[in-house]
Amino acid sequence: MPLGGMIFITIFIAVFGTALIFLARAIGGLAKRTSAAKMEIYECGIKETEKKDSKISVNFYLTAILFILFDIEIIYMYPWALNFKDFLKDGTGALVFTSMISFMVLFIFGLWWAVKSKALEWEK
Amino acid sequence: MNHQALIAILLLAPLVGFLINGFRFRSQNYIAAGSIATSALIISFICAVILFFELVGMSPESRTIKAEFFDWIAVGNFKVNAGFVVDQISSIMLLIITGVGTLIHLFSIGYMHHDKGVTKYFSYLNFFIFNMLILVLGDSLLTMFVGWEGVGLCSYLLIGFWFSDSAKAAAGMKAFITNRIGDAAFLLGLFILFMSFGTLNFHELNALAPATMEAGWMGAVTLGTLMLFIGATGKSAQIPLYVWLPDAMAGPTPVSALIHAATMVTAGVYMIIRLNPLFVSAPNTMMVIAIIGAATAVMAATIGLTQNDIKKVLAYSTVSQLGYMFLAVGVGAFGAGMMHLMTHAFFKALMFLGAGSVIHGMVDEQDIRKMGGLKKYMKITHWTFVMGWLAIIGFPLFSGFFSKDEILWNAYSSPRGHIGLWIAGVVGAMLTAFYMTRLMALTFWGKSRVDQSVHPHESSASMTIPLIILAVLAAVSGFVGVPHVISEYLGHIPNFWEHWLEPVIRKLPEVELQSVTHSVSEEWTLMGTSVVLALSSATAAFIMYTKKLGSADKVANAIKPVYDLIDNKYYVDEFYFGAIINPLIAQSKKLWYYVDVNFIDKMTYAVTDFTQNTGKLVKTLQNGNMQQYAMYISLGLVAVLSFVLMR
Amino acid sequence: MQEISLLLAVGLNHYLILSAILFTIGLSGVLLRRNLIVVMMSIELMLNAVNISFVAFSKYNYNPEGQVIVFFVMTIAAAEAAVGLAIIVSIFKRFKEVNIRFFEHLKG
Amino acid sequence: MSMDTVLFWFLSLIVIVPALAVVLLSNPVYSALSLVMTMVGVAAVFATLNAYFLAGVQLIVYTGAVMVLFVMVLMLFDLKHDLQTFSRGKVSGFLKIAGVGVMAGLLVGAISLATKKPSLIVEGSPLANELAAAAASGADNTKILAENLFLRNMLGFEILGVLLLVIAVGTVALSRSKGGTHARD
């Protein structure tokens, strides 16, 4: 696992990126004309009156949670997939196959339940 | 009717009477209550008579009827069962108790008819008789002790009958506590006897009594009998523990008649007579008994002189007569003691009932100075009272004369007697004659000092009949045991009393050894002197209190200091309170304060405070702060780790 | 010498010490921080520290069992984070409060 | 100074500094992102320990899923920064810090003590050699891992499947609940 290369390239990119940004900042800074309106966040539509606390929509973090759970189930499939052919050669393939199939059944049931219980419903 | 059933009926009749009256104690129907109680007594009187004649029919040696109902205590080899014995002594006691008892029940129907608690009164009375019967019939000291306690309880209940009045309730309490002190000594005696003889059965104890006289004071028999005697003084009101009897007059008069004249007070004498072989083998105890008996007789008689309450006078006369009985028993004249017990029961019961009818007539007026000249109004009461008076002062041919004279003679002649004892007896007799005549004069003869609002009247028939019967008995009962000296002139009436008691009483051993035998003339001279002295003091009292009323006061002022001493009853009560009771109370108060409040309470509070504080301390741990819980976990982990590393 | 070899040769103990330090940092986070989400993160940190020691042991003792356990630990940690955050969100929705002191009211 | 040593010290730096940042920074979003950095560091450490598959899984599971949830939740709550980042309380504060300090000392002490004891597998033994050879071959030992996982720990694997399902159901129910009986929004 060529960690050295990875670390080197990440550092390189980080340095490269920040250099570019500061370069742009240096060059772009010349034409700095700030005004209150300009500094404001880009808004369009009705001016926002009072800061209503953002309605925490359930869907976003629910998706994230379901993603975690299903992601882990997929991760379990990786080693199984990797050695599936070897297991078959070793003769234990049937056992491993059935165990993974049952695991997948749980996966499917979880998914089916999540879908049926409208957990993944997004407003139109 | 076999004997068992008879004794059972005899015993259970008063108990049933007690239970019936007990359950309907609220009803105020005095006739029903009275009739139930009296009929119960009549039944047991009939049984007593039948038993008596059964005994008479038996041969003298085996005159005992036994009845055992159930095993009461069976511990190891110590076995006590509810066994009852009727023999020469207890049969006489039975007759006295049931006989006099019935008469008194009859009398109290009339006397108590206006009282609200009349049924309760009759149930107590029956219960008292039941206990007295157990005391008398008991075949072992322990059964006797049951009766002993029961009687004490009933005397407390009856003395304090009108407990709403605090003085009367206090009198009841006083009687009960003094009795209890006596009972404690009685119990000690019981233990000593049991320790030394291993049994409490009368028959076995008498058989085991050692033939040789016990010399020293610390011997088992002497100590045991001494303790029993102290118990007897408690119950029969002798010198140290007599203080409760005068106060016991707070109870209704029939109660005083029954309990404080006829039955309960004689229990002590009966106990000594029952155990006479044991007492005979303890000469020192006999000597103590004689001395105390004589002293009580004289001392009580002196106090009787100054009393103005009719019942108080009679109470002190009872104490002094009991002194005589103990004197007789002390010198070994058990038969004479028994005889005086019987005669005294009759004439004292008579006088108390007479006083009761007087009080009844005078609407609860008891002060003799406010009476006088009742002869005219209460004829029957007056004449029956006269019979009683003649008997008590020892007027010849009356019952008092025979029994008292026998005692005096034995006091002088008996090997354990002594001339001093005789002199005390004679002085007592003189004083008795004086105050009894004073009583008679102040109440019946002389000018009437009754104030207008009261107009005395003769009591109803139910009260006078018993008086008459008792008057007859008081007069006649003397002839049962006529002394030999007199019997020659009276046509040789055999001394039934001695024959009757002879197999049960043990002779004094010294009698055989004694060289000197008293001549008949000696007996006559002594008898003559005592009678003359008694009659002269009676006439003196008669003159002082009927003819010249003022003279009594003059004499009183002449011997002022002595008179005050006697009037205040030798300050015995005050002494008791000052010396024993008050310090005791003070000490207990101190104890209560220091030990109870400061020590024990403090200990308990300490414990409760401890738990409370630890509770508060631990509570702070549970305050819901999750991070604190996490901290505790990590500290625990640190502790474990450090332990593992340090090890 | 001892010091230099300590620096040079990276043995099992180095990894264990690394995981110990991480664990302690995580624990201090749990104990000290007030924001519940940061507490959850510190817990994740502690779990990672444990994973490191597992893998280190598995490598130096040549036993693959260690890695399987790390696998399981990861799943459990992910599950725990998911449920924990779901709870925190539902509480935040209701009480607008993420501070850990607030949960004393749940003492009951 | 072989490559590995340098790598280890550098990686331990990458792991510990962000870990401290997680605890010390007041803005939770910053601490979340520094936790991501730590996770990546830990994945790198796994790599140095020849557990390549685990490093990948760590990257996918922790960095890719769990931390996303954390950051997303934090951003949803729009928490700028805490008023008091650290819990107050003098005594308990001191106790906590003292506790943690002593814990660290003890752990390090324990580990350094552990060096005295011989390792479980005697260096020269045949088993050690064979295993070392297998390990050193750099061949992806996922094969051994998988074998172990599916054959020997089959039960654990199935139970985890059920666990994940249960949690899916649980969290959905939890999040869809109206936040208790009287949620406001």
Added chain:
Amino acid sequence: MGNSSLEIIINLAKTVVVFLMMVQAVPILVWLERRGSAFIQNRFGPNRVGPLGLVQLLADAAKFLNKEDFVPDKGNRLLFYAAPVFALIPAAVAYMAMPMSTPLKIGDSTFLIQGYEVNVGIVFILGISAMAVYTMLMAGFGSSSKFSLMGAMRASAQVISYELALGLAIVGVIMMYGTFNLTDMVLAQQGAFHFSGFGREFSLSFLPNWGIFYQPLGAVIFFAAAFAESNRLPFDLAEGEAELVAGFHTEYGGFKMLMFFIGEYGHMMIASGLMTTFYFGGYGIPGWTIAEVYQTGVSIFGSETGGSIFSSVMHFLSYNVKFAIFLWIFIHVRWTLPRFRYDQLMDLGWKTMLPWALFNTILTATVIFLASQYVI
């Protein structure tokens, strides 16, 4: 990383070269896109600056440089700046892991024509590309405007959902080749289509032994998911111009915007690279196995190194051809398919792609299982 210090330097230099290659590719792609879209929409596109408008890109770059560097006042400055920088890293690091050609043997040292060779290739790439979500979240949170935050949330939710489908598709691939290592996969796809199962051998000479024929459904799912991963058109709702202005990089202008583009195109390149590696034989030339290429190279240049140079050049070319085809498909799709509505997008991800991917995995598993167990 090689043992001698020279090799290390060369390797590091190689990583930088690959990174720069990626960065350079972006302007070309941008140009290609603008020209392509113009060609599709029957218009000219940028042709003023330089021949066929190639220099246009340099002009844009220069323009971006002197744009004003603007930061929203309430924004979180650190995150705002970190986001674009962080956009580059995962794309570059993941891209380097893909093998572009056969290793080059010069003298005794061999050089890999790729950034570095990771033995758990796929898992590593998946892991790193999962990091892309953070750039969006950081950008969205940094500019602290509700629009950009909402945009970031939506983008990340979308990326997450499709990562599942991506993962499952890859499971099928792993099962086929029995290895995580990408180079092994490429070598496994050499020669003609041959498949042994059910006790007999199947082989079709005219078809190359590519993954597409074993995993057609997997390939389709993978490609669609790849689109979503890089927020390419049908799924680029995050910065859907119409609704949320520019999504999470609304507040960004100037060079920071450019970096985001680089990141986005980076992901596109990774996706197409993976497609070629998994399903189209990577750098292998259909009908011409690597060994044969090497032999012809040796025969032409007479020397070992010449042969390896020849083969690496030839394979590099074939890889790039496939790579370019897929890039063009990305661009082509962008200007042909309409954008999905967000809920449609998420439903597609969860309710269709994921089940199908699961079905695909199960299908492959059963086929392989039956193949080994029964003889037809």
